[in-house]
Amino acid sequence: MQHVYIIGSKGIPARYGGYETFVDKLTAGQVSRDIKYHVAARSDNSEFGSKKRFEYNNAEVFNISVPNIGPAQAIYYDLAALSFAIKDAKRIHAKNPIFYILACRIGPFIRNYVKRIHQLHGTYFVNPDGHEWKRAKWSKPVRRYWKISEKLMIKYSDLVVCDNKKIEEYIQKQYGRFTPKTVFIAYGTDTTPSFLTSENSKVREWFELHHLQEGNYYLVVGRFVPENNFETMIREFLNSTSKRQLVVITNVKKNKFYGSLLKKTNFDQDARINFVGTVYDQPLLRYIRENAYGYLHGHEVGGTNPSLLEALSTTPLNLLIDVGFNKSVAGNAALYWSKKSGSLASAINKAESLSSTNVDKYRDDARSIIAREYTWPIIVHKYERLFNKSYMSEDKPS
Secondary structure, eight states: OEEEEEESSOOSSOOSSHHHHHHHHHHHTOOOSSEEEEEEEEGGGOTTTTOSEEEETTEEEEEEOOOOOGGGHHHHHHHHHHHHHHHHHHHTTOSSOEEEEESSOOGGGHHHHHHHHHHTTOEEEEEOOSOGGGOTTSOHHHHHHHHHHHHHHHHTOSEEEESSHHHHHHHHHHTGGGOOOEEEOOOOBOOOOOSOOTTOHHHHHHHHHTTOOTTSEEEEESOSOGGGOHHHHHHHHHHSOOOSEEEEESOOOOSHHHHHHHHHHOGGGOTTEEEEEOOOOHHHHHHHHHTOSEEEEOOOSSSSOHHHHHHHHHOSOEEEEOOHHHHHHHTTSSEEEOSSTTHHHHHHHHHHHOOHHHHHHHHHHHHHHHHHHOBHHHHHHHHHHHHTSOOOTTSOOO
């Protein structure tokens, strides 16, 4: 039996978040009987928080209590979860256990933990996600910490699992002196169409509430943070000739960023701009995606972003910021724009002039990419092949 300990997500059942969804889909879709998953969970994020251990999706989930210590909570959680996992693997005499850490938060501490892992003849895998050290929400000292942490997590890794080919290229180029072993396994997405129809009361209530019509809006879905380029998308949409609406689904907070965005763009003066809050009802959200005319994607610091995959599998026309992460996924199945003034407005105007045949071509090409490379069964299969290999600490991955 191959024991795999997964550290770094907030746990399963998944409430939200890319890593949480990944772990949920990985364990729910398990086919191999030769793998036993052990998943760390934050007790304050789990509906089973009162239990130290429980089974979910045939995985053993172990809850970790995290004290209220501010921004350091994530670091404490990963360290406590990894320490628990190592002790547990030793307790059950796990043969060649794998410790898979999601995100690079504990680099300054990782060396001694890796020594303990190798003493168990185990291996340490890491998924670096995107460029956390580029996120605007962090102060300069915190960004420096994330960069140092990433370097050390890569340095001591037995294998780096990259969810985007450009992340893999970056790891090999940036940390080549460590000769890191890498593998590309993408994130996945669901492809089942929404079961909701236009006549559904839930659908009609939402569309009437926001004065929208199917096919007559562009859509943005994502966290309300500067690096997702809300300012560029809103400013450029205002400068476009589109008569359609721009629907923004996000956890918008009227904070400093919101105030700055409003001051710079005056979006409240244009009836086309529509902030609608969050939509947690997944069938409804999928219906909203499916019936948008186009999707604007401004994420530029992550790897393979879940929202991008969802858009490619649902929305007919996708307009993506031109960064390597996005282009390596979507290829020629999307329109691209830069942060240069006029770029996105021009792309929107082009989108408005496309024939229905051209729009259908973009849609079909995007869905073919998803079906070929990014469905959850494909991703689960790749992970099971990876985990079922014999990765002894003295026989490093190639």
